[in-house]
Amino acid sequence: MSILHPRRPTRQVTLGDDRVGYVRIGGGLPNRDGTPTAPAPVSVQTMTTGYTYDIDKCVAEINRLTAAGADVVRVAVPEKKDTDALKQIIPQVRVPIVADVHFHFQRALEAVEAGVHKIRLNPGNINDRAQVIDVIQACKARKLPIRVGVNEGSIIERKDKQRRLKELGEFFSNNRRGYLLAIMITKLEEYLDIFYEQDFYDIVISAKSMDAVTVLEAYSEISKRFDHPLHLGVTHAGPKETGCIRSVVALGSLLANGVGDTIRISYASDAVYEVEDGLEMLYSLALRERKGAELIACPTCGRIQVDLISLVQDVRKMLATDIRLPIKVAVMGCIVNGPGEAEGADVAVFAGDRRGIIYVQGERVANVPEEQILPKLLEECKKFQARVESGEVKLGEKKVEIIPPDPIGELGSGWEAIAEKKRGTKPGTAQLTVGQS
Ligand code: SF4
Secondary structure (H helix, E strand, C coil), rough: CCCCCCCECCCCCEECCCCCEEECCCCCCCCCCCCCCCCCCCCEEEEEECCCCCCCHHHHHHHHHHHHCCCEEEEEEECHHHHHHHHHHHHHHCCCCCCCCCCHHHHHHHHHHHCCCCCEEECCCCCCCCHHHHHHHHHHCCCCCEEECCCCCHCCCCCCCCHHHHHHHHCCCCCCCHHHHHHHHHHHHHHHHHHHCCCCCCEEEEEEEECHHHHHHHHHHHHHCCCCCCEECCCCCHHHHHHHHHHHHHHHHHHHHHCEEEEECCCCCCHHHHHHHHHHHHHHHCCCCCCCCCEEEEECCCCCCCHHHHHHHHHHHHHHHHHCCCCCEEEECCCCCCCHHHHHHHHHECCCCEEEEEEEECEEEEEHHHHHHHHHHHHHHHHHHHHHHHCCCCCCCCCCCCCCCCCCCCCCCCCHHHHHHCCCCCCCCCCCCCCCC
8 A cells, every 4th residue: 555645636737739748737626617637647847047038048958858858848038038039949849838927927928929838927026916817818818827836035025914814824823934824825815816706727836935844834735725736846945966855855745745746846957957856756756657767776885896886877877868668777786785686676787896797687697897787788778678668578577586696706806996997006006995995
C-alpha cells in the first residue's frame, strides 16, 4: 500500500493547442459541464532566464528546456517589445508558453493576442478591477487559463485591513506566520471573486514564499479552501546547491500529502536544472512515469579501487543522451554491495582492482579494465535497450543469482592509480594509502 496520500481532487484546466500539444493540470472533479476528469500527471514548469525580446536566444532556450523535459515554459513580458516578440517565438517552439505579467495589464492582453497559452497574473501588482476583468474576458474568449500567483514578496506591503483579514488573523493567531497566511488567503478570495463574477473558472493558484515552511503552510491552507489546481514553488530559492534542498523539502512534502498539480523549482542557475530536478522529484515520488534511465551509484568509501566519482558523472551524461527507456543502471564501487545492486538493476557494473565486472539482468557479460568500463557499459545498455524494444526481454526481470567473485588479490593498487591520475605523477610514484584521496 502506498504511503502517499491520494491526489487532492481539483477542477482541471487545459493549456496548449494542436501544434504544441495539450497539458492538463489537476483534475478529479467534474468539469463545469459535468464531464468527469481524472487527475493529470503532475507537470513540470520552468521559466526562461534571457530576454524575451531577444527572439533567437529565447527560442533556443525554450527548445533546450523542452528537450530537458519541461511540460510548460513561462517567459517574462515586462515590455511591449517582449509581447511583440511572442508572435515570432510561439510558432518556433513545441511547448505551451505562459506569459508572466506584472504591473501592466496591457502586457496580458498583448500576450493573449500573440497566441500565448496561459497568463500568470499577480494580485499584488495588477489589482484594478476593470483591468483584471479585461484580462479575464480576453482569456475567456480564447479559452486560456490564468494562474493567480500571490507571492509573499509582492503582497506583504498590502495596507488595507478588512473584516475577513481580521477573522483569518484570529484563526491563525497561534501561528507565527498567521498574518502572512491571512493576507494571502484574503487576497486570493477577494481576487477570485472577480473571476467568479465573470463566470471564469480556468484558474490555477500559487502562493510562493522563499521560506519552505511558509510554502508548506500556505499551500496546505489554500488546498482546504479552494478547489483549483495548485502550482507549487519556493520562490527565490537561491542557487541550485541550497535551493534544491529548500524546494524538495517543501514541494516533496506537499506532493506526498496529495497537494500540488504542477511544479516549478526555481534556481539562480541554468533553468535546465530546474526541469531535471523537478522531474527527478516526481519520479522519486512515483508521481510520473520515468523517462530515460535510472542511475544508482554507490557513494564510494575506503574500499574503492577505481575513479568511481568521475565514472558516475560520465555514465550519467551517457545515459541522458543515449538511453530513452527507464533502464535501471547500477554503478557500484566494490563487491560488498555490488552483487546485490547488480541483481536489482537491469544493467550493472561493480568495480574491482581497476576493473569493472558488467552484468545484464544478473548475468555476467564482461570483465573489463577501468578505461573500458564506460564504453562497454554503454554498449551493453544500448544492446539491452534494443532487446527490450524488440520484446525479447522485459525491464526489471532478474535472470540469475549473482555469484560474487573472490575478492582475494583484487585489492591494493587502485588508490595509487587514482592519485597518480589526479596529481599527474608518474605511475608507481604516488604515496597514497586506502582511505586518502
Ligand atoms: S559499494 Fe563498495 S565501494 Fe561503494 S560504498 Fe559500498 S562498500 Fe564502499
